[in-house]
Amino acid sequence: MIELEQKDFEELVLVALVTLPDQFRTALKNIDVVVEDFPPMDVLKRTGVANGYGLLGLYQGVPLRDRGPHYSGTLPDKISVxxxxxxxxxxxxxxxxxxxxxxxxxxxxxxxxxxxxxxxESRGDLH
Structure with missing residues (x-):
C-alpha cells in the first residue's frame, strides 16, 4: 500500500483525463470528476459492495446516450475516484x-x- 498527498493523487486523476483521446475529452459535458477517500456508506449499500475497499470508482448520473432533447438544467454527473x-x-x-x-x-x-x-466485450476486461 502507498499513500500520496491529496494533491499528488488528484494530479494522477488529472493526467488520466487530459491524456484521453480528443474525441472523448471534448465530448465530456456536464460532468465532475472528484477524488474521495472512500465510498460513502449509502453507495456501498446501493451497490452491494461489502466494504469500502471493494469499490475503486463510481459513475452517478444520466449517461450521455440516454440524454434526450429535454436534458437541461440538471446538476452535473459525477465520477468519484x-x-x-x-x-x-x-x-x-x-x-x-x-x-x-x-x-x-x-x-x-x-x-x-x-x-x-x-x-x-469491446476493450477487454475493464471491470
Whole structure:
C-alpha cells in the first residue's frame, strides 16, 4: 500500500483525463470528476459492495446516450475516484498510475452509456 498527498493523487486523476483521446475529452459535458477517500456508506449499500475497499470508482448520473432533447438544467454527473482503495491495491506509484487510468476510463465508459459487459466485450476486461 502507498499513500500520496491529496494533491499528488488528484494530479494522477488529472493526467488520466487530459491524456484521453480528443474525441472523448471534448465530448465530456456536464460532468465532475472528484477524488474521495472512500465510498460513502449509502453507495456501498446501493451497490452491494461489502466494504469500502471493494469499490475503486463510481459513475452517478444520466449517461450521455440516454440524454434526450429535454436534458437541461440538471446538476452535473459525477465520477468519484476512491483514493484509499486504489492506494491499497498497489505497492508503487508506477503501479498506481495505470490503475487510476483504468478506473477513470471505466467510469467514463458508463458516462458514455456502456455497461460493464459492453466494456469487457469491446476493450477487454475493464471491470
Amino acid at each position: 476512491f483514493k484509499v482503495p486504489l492506494e491499497s491495491s498497489v505497492d508503487t506509484v508506477d503501479e498506481l498510475m495505470p490503475l487510476v487510468q483504468h478506473v477513470v476510463l471505466h467510469e467514463l465508459g458508463h458516462y458514455f452509456g456502456l455497461s460493464d459487459e459492453e466494456m469487457r
